[in-house]
Amino acid sequence: MQPETLRHLRGAKDLLEEAIEAAAVSIGDAQMQMTRQPYRLLAQIQPIAAPVRAIEEAHLRITDGVYYSIRLGNRLFGMVAGYALDRIEGVARRQ
Amino acid sequence: MSDATKKPAAAPGLATTLASIVNGCFGDYLSQRDNGLAIDMAFYVHNCALSLTPDALCEAVPEPTGKLCVLVHGLCCHEGAWDYPGKPARSYGSALHDDLGYTPFFLRYNTGLPIPYNGAALDALLEKLLAVYPLPVEEVILIGHSMGGLVLRGACHFGAERGAAWVSKVSRVFYIGTPHEGAALEQLGHLVNSVLHAVPNPITHLLGDVASQRSQGIKDLRHGTVLDGAAGIAAVPWLAGAQHYMIAGTVTDDPGHLAARLFGDGLVQPPQAGENVRLFPGIAHMELAHSEDVYDQIRTWCASA
Numbered sequence: 001m002q003p004e005t006l007r008h009l010r011g012a013k014d015l016l017e018e019a020i021e022a023a024a025v026s027i028g029d030a031q032m033q034m035t036r037q038p039y040r041l042l043a044q045i046q047p048i049a050a051p052v053r054a055i056e057e058a059h060l061r062i063t064d065g066v067y068y069s070i071r072l073g074n075r076l077f078g079m080v081a082g083y084a085l086d087r088i089e090g091v092a093r094r095q
Numbered sequence: 096m097s098d099a100t101k102k103p104a105a106a107p108g109l110a111t112t113l114a115s116i117v118n119g120c121f122g123d124y125l126s127q128r129d130n131g132l133a134i135d136m137a138f139y140v141h142n143c144a145l146s147l148t149p150d151a152l153c154e155a156v157p158e159p160t161g162k163l164c165v166l167v168h169g170l171c172c173h174e175g176a177w178d179y180p181g182k183p184a185r186s187y188g189s190a191l192h193d194d195l196g197y198t199p200f201f202l203r204y205n206t207g208l209p210i211p212y213n214g215a216a217l218d219a220l221l222e223k224l225l226a227v228y229p230l231p232v233e234e235v236i237l238i239g240h241s242m243g244g245l246v247l248r249g250a251c252h253f254g255a256e257r258g259a260a261w262v263s264k265v266s267r268v269f270y271i272g273t274p275h276e277g278a279a280l281e282q283l284g285h286l287v288n289s290v291l292h293a294v295p296n297p298i299t300h301l302l303g304d305v306a307s308q309r310s311q312g313i314k315d316l317r318h319g320t321v322l323d324g325a326a327g328i329a330a331v332p333w334l335a336g337a338q339h340y341m342i343a344g345t346v347t348d349d350p351g352h353l354a355a356r357l358f359g360d361g362l363v364q365p366p367q368a369g370e371n372v373r374l375f376p377g378i379a380h381m382e383l384a385h386s387e388d389v390y391d392q393i394r395t396w397c398a399s400a
Contacts, residue, residue: 008114011131015117018128026304030297 122207169241214249244273
């Protein structure tokens with residue numbers, strides 16, 4: 001494989017990884033904000049305020065967990081792809 | 096980077112096209128992150144960067160002439176934008192070589208970088224080219240498509256400001272579909288972006304943030320910015336001593352049609368009518384870079400005294 005092609009592949013991998021990371025953070029923040037809105041209204045009703053806050057907390061934690069796992073998976077993919085590209089580059093150099 | 100002559104003739108492929116599009120959209124970010132997709136400005140021959148050394152230049156240009164023609168593509172493009180569809184060996188550069196003896200040099204650059212940055216980089220590159228060129232250079236003509244025209248204006252300005260030798264050789268500058276007064280599409284994009292940020296909603300804010308990630312090169316097209324810190328292009332004088340020609344198109348055959356008046360060539364509004372302005376009705380923005388009618392006009396202007 002040509003060094004130029006490998007450089008492009010590595011660049012594309014980095015860009016994709018950074019884009020997924022940024023998208024997961026931004027979308028996660030937006031979803032958190034939207035998730036809080038109905039709970040904020042419901043929490044104003046005193047009799048149900050306490051359970052609403054508990055459900056909100058659980059909801060936010062689950063949402064956070066989902067986005068965290070996406071980011072974690074993305075980093076793992078990046079590491080594996082980076083390792084694969086290193087190996088390919090090593091083979092190409094030996095040839 | 097490899098020399099042009101070390102590989103057989105090849106046109107830029109899909110990977111190069113995709114890389115050019117990504118550079119146009121996020122080129123400043125790629126450059127900042129030292130990403131492998133970022134394009135370094137260079138003259139390209141057969142899809143390879145040309146090393147500006149006397150030996151490499153002699154190999155890449157076996158029959159140089161004293162008349163140079165520099166072609167600068169537009170946003171998200173590469174030098175393949177000049178190739179005629181179905182006739183990849185023919186372009187304004189090759190045709191000017193065959194008809195009038197100009198030696199063409201096709202620039203490829205990161206179109207997402209700020210236009211003033213690319214202008215300054217082209218100024219330095221042209222100085223280097225003329226320093227290693229195997230013959231005394233009698234004349235240089237510059238042809239810029241779309242954003243390329245603004246990059247040329249910037250290069251001429253920076254070169255003239257520091258008294259660069261190459262600037263005195265420039266006889267003609269052709270601006271093809273160049274948004275000297277700003278591109279309506281980016282002005283609309285800026286407006287939409289502002290509205291998205293103004294609406295108090297997380298989704299519209301998110302969409303606004305995504306749209307804000309577009310490159311500085313695209314943002315500079317809003318006013319046709321050529322200089323850092325300049326509010327518009329009005330601050331940049333036209334290069335003295337050179338003839339300036341403007342070529343524009345319209346989306347419809349009738350230039351008076353509402354669509355032509357609203358959308359110009361699809362991306363850029365035509366300039367005011369004038370002596371060195373030529374309008375090509377029915378030729379859209381991208382087509383302006385490889386049209387036989389446009390070439391005939393360029394050749395006529397080049398052949399005139």
